[in-house]
Amino acid sequence: MARAHAPSPELGAHLTTLYDRFPFQRSFRADPIAQIRSYCTDRRHAEVAALYGATLAVGNTTAIRGSIRHLVELAGGDLVRVVRDRGRPDPWRGFRHRWIRGDQMTYLARRLHAIYDSYASLEEVFLEGMENGGFASGIDSLARAARGPNGGRDAPRGYRALFPSPLDPQHSPAKRMTLYVRWMVRNRFPDVGIWNRIPMGELRIPLDQHVFWIAYHLGLTQRRTRSWATVEEVTAALRRIDPVDPVRFDFVLCHTGISGDCPKRRDIDVCGPCAVRPDCRMWRPVPGAS
Numbered sequence: 350m351a352r353a354h355a356p357s358p359e360l361g362a363h364l365t366t367l368y369d370r371f372p373f374q375r376s377f378r379a380d381p382i383a384q385i386r387s388y389c390t391d392r393r394h395a396e397v398a399a400l401y402g403a404t405l406a407v408g409n410t411t412a413i414r415g416s417i418r419h420l421v422e423l424a425g426g427d428l429v430r431v432v433r434d435r436g437r438p439d440p441w442r443g444f445r446h447r448w449i450r451g452d453q454m455t456y457l458a459r460r461l462h463a464i465y466d467s468y469a470s471l472e473e474v475f476l477e478g479m480e481n482g483g484f485a486s487g488i489d490s491l492a493r494a495a496r497g498p499n500g501g502r503d504a505p506r507g508y509r510a511l512f513p514s515p516l517d518p519q520h521s522p523a524k525r526m527t528l529y530v531r532w533m534v535r536n537r538f539p540d541v542g543i544w545n546r547i548p549m550g551e552l553r554i555p556l557d558q559h560v561f562w563i564a565y566h567l568g569l570t571q572r573r574t575r576s577w578a579t580v581e582e583v584t585a586a587l588r589r590i591d592p593v594d595p596v597r598f599d600f601v602l603c604h605t606g607i608s609g610d611c612p613k614r615r616d617i618d619v620c621g622p623c624a625v626r627p628d629c630r631m632w633r634p635v636p637g638a639s
């Protein structure tokens with residue numbers, strides 16, 4: 350069994366140093382959020398573009414950015430118009446990103462059309478769930494709205510799996526939907542921050558594989574699998590460091606992994622200058638070892 354590895358008292362200071370030294374502009378250009386921001390001409394365009402961007406956030410960032418660009422080009426540059434027209438005429442026939450297909454994207458446009466018939470904003474959908482049961486219920490509310498009638502059983506094949514919920518029996522970490530809500534709520538770089546009724550302190554970490562690896566190795570969680578419980582554990586540890594903005598370090602931790610700044614093994618040439626090396630499981634001494 351792996352030994353317990355609690356965060357050191359200095360972890361907050363070390364994460365802050367990592368953050369302060371981080372080459373944001375390099376990683377911002379590589380991140381889908383740079384592209385999403387260019388489509389955020391108003392609230393509706395921001396919500397729609399970010400939801401499509403987050404839904405396509407599977408795989409490497411270069412492919413994700415290429416697929417978002419392609420999706421928008423096929424929509425004639427206006428995703429909101431496609432939503433307004435209920436996905437007709439189908440602009441995304443033949444579109445593909447990994448296992449995600451154009452017919453699923455068109456169905457999402459129809460769902461968004463139906464949602465906007467009843468709600469002024471997706472923030473209201475999220476808040477309706479959150480007010481009944483906290484953040485996970487907010488994500489669940491968004492997921493249910495996106496899935497549509499009968500839990501998405503009337504949707505194209507595979508569509509329902511695009512919108513997992515932490516309240517499903519699998520207790521999904523719902524990485525793409527937590528990322529979407531981070532983009533919408535955080536009003537600090539690099540996020541969009543147009544939803545202002547949800548406190549940043551309520552956000553949960555979008556737990557992708559890079560963030561999970563480093564969170565585990567910094568002792569932010571002892572769990573070995575990604576689940577909603579792991580999301581809550583990592584977020585609680587980060588909230589002790591920054592109660593106002595617990596996901597402040599998400600972008601940096603994620604891109605430390607994506608960029609190769611962290612080799613995910615002991616390598617003194619790369620790890621030497623790493624600000625969190627004193628906290629890293631790879632480098633902390635094993636208790637009792639001579």
Ligand code: SF4
Nearest residue numbers: 611614620623626629
């Ligand atoms: S010390 Fe090395 S392995 Fe650990 S987080 Fe830093 S770069 Fe990654």
